[in-house]
Amino acid sequence: MAYDVCIIGTGPAGLSAAINFKLHNKSVLWFGSKDMSLKVEKSEKIANYPGIPYVGGKELNEKFMAHAEEMGLEITDKLVTNISPMGSSFMLLADNEVYEAKALLLAIGSFTAKSMPGEEEYLGRGVSYCATCDGFLYKGKTIAVHLGAEKYEHEAVYLAEIADKVYLSAGYKDCKVDLPNVEKLATPIGKINGEMKVSGIETVKGEARDVDGVFILRNAVAPSMLINGLELEGPHIVVDRKMQTNIAGCYAAGDCTGRPYQITKAVGEGNIAAHSILEYLAELDKQ
Ligand SMILES: Cc1cc2nc3c(=O)[nH]c(=O)nc-3n(C[C@H](O)[C@H](O)[C@H](O)COP(=O)(O)OP(=O)(O)OC[C@H]3O[C@@H](n4cnc5c(N)ncnc54)[C@H](O)[C@@H]3O)c2cc1C
Numbered sequence: 001m002a003y004d005v006c007i008i009g010t011g012p013a014g015l016s017a018a019i020n021f022k023l024h025n026k027s028v029l030w031f032g033s034k035d036m037s038l039k040v041e042k043s044e045k046i047a048n049y050p051g052i053p054y055v056g057g058k059e060l061n062e063k064f065m066a067h068a069e070e071m072g073l074e075i076t077d078k079l080v081t082n083i084s085p086m087g088s089s090f091m092l093l094a095d096n097e098v099y100e101a102k103a104l105l106l107a108i109g110s111f112t113a114k115s116m117p118g119e120e121e122y123l124g125r126g127v128s129y130c131a132t133c134d135g136f137l138y139k140g141k142t143i144a145v146h147l148g149a150e151k152y153e154h155e156a157v158y159l160a161e162i163a164d165k166v167y168l169s170a171g172y173k174d175c176k177v178d179l180p181n182v183e184k185l186a187t188p189i190g191k192i193n194g195e196m197k198v199s200g201i202e203t204v205k206g207e208a209r210d211v212d213g214v215f216i217l218r219n220a221v222a223p224s225m226l227i228n229g230l231e232l233e234g235p236h237i238v239v240d241r242k243m244q245t246n247i248a249g250c251y252a253a254g255d256c257t258g259r260p261y262q263i264t265k266a267v268g269e270g271n272i273a274a275h276s277i278l279e280y281l282a283e284l285d286k287q
Pocket of ligand 1: 008009010011012013014031032033036037038039040042043044045046047048078079080081107108109110219220221253254255256260261262263264266
């Protein structure tokens with residue numbers, strides 16, 4: 001079944017849109033974290049959110065969660081790794097499952113992680129974002145795994161059960177993965193090498209290792225890798241005043257469209273995008 005709309009991102013932009021879709025009885029597939037927005041939670045005090053002066057970030061994030069729950073909005077806690085436009089709908093890949101939606105809202109926040117040299121080039125040719133989807137391909141082989149957050153440690157353990165040897169790099173302190181076939185790299189992976197497919201990695205200090213594949217497990221995927229042909233300006237998604245991107249049926253809102261990185265802007269853009277998508281769906285229905 002194709003959902004009316006898929007929202008990627010459970011920050012204030014995604015929530016603002018989700019509320020509006022619910023009010024308009026649209027079927028919504030909503031991807032992101034069940035804890036909503038880590039960024040909102042990290043804000044100490046928010047002085048400029050109208051009506052709730054100096055609200056704590058944790059408190060506001062909890063209010064967001066409560067609002068979503070009260071509206072009966074469900075979150076699919078999965079990372080979307082690929083989107084393909086297919087005629088008048090979009091096919092989305094998340095955790096090895098395929099979903100379909102007529103319209104798409106990217107509310108994915110700002111992408112701060114730098115992609116590695118070779119990451120884009122070898123994606124699907126030895127580079128993977130999904131342990132569950134591609135892990136089995138590396139039975140008995142040698143792989144490198146980059147962990148962007150502690151919550152992916154269990155995926156590194158899963159990969160170590162399949163592969164013969166794992167070179168591990170973590171983008172945070174105190175990585176707890178400790179297995180006989182896992183070698184922690186002293187410095188992070190700086191480069192992915194290969195020809196037709198991945199053949200090795202180099203750390204930022206130039207240490208080289210031969211590997212058959214590289215798993216990059218982060219909280220987010222660069223917009224350029226998520227959907228082919230999406231127009232960007234630097235790290236930001238280019239949108240018009242209706243929050244429409246250059247791809248028909250694909251809209252974007254919040255930090256991912258540019259500065260200022262502010263909750264009120266995210267909420268406002270999520271609202272505009274939702275109304276534009278409602279118009280778009282109405283037009284689709286007429287066709
Ligand atoms: C320390 C700090 C303090 C701040 N203080 C303030 C302040 O005082 N006032 C203010 O207005 N703003 C503040 N901000 C900025 C504010 O938090 C952001 O502007 C706001 O959260 C942006 O909302 P968003 O919905 O665009 O994105 P985010 O809140 O970043 O949410 C994006 C969501 O998308 C999800 N996501 C991304 N990619 C994928 C994918 N491929 N699949 C599934 N899910 C995905 C993420 O997991 C996340 O849940 C602060 C930010 C920080 C970090």
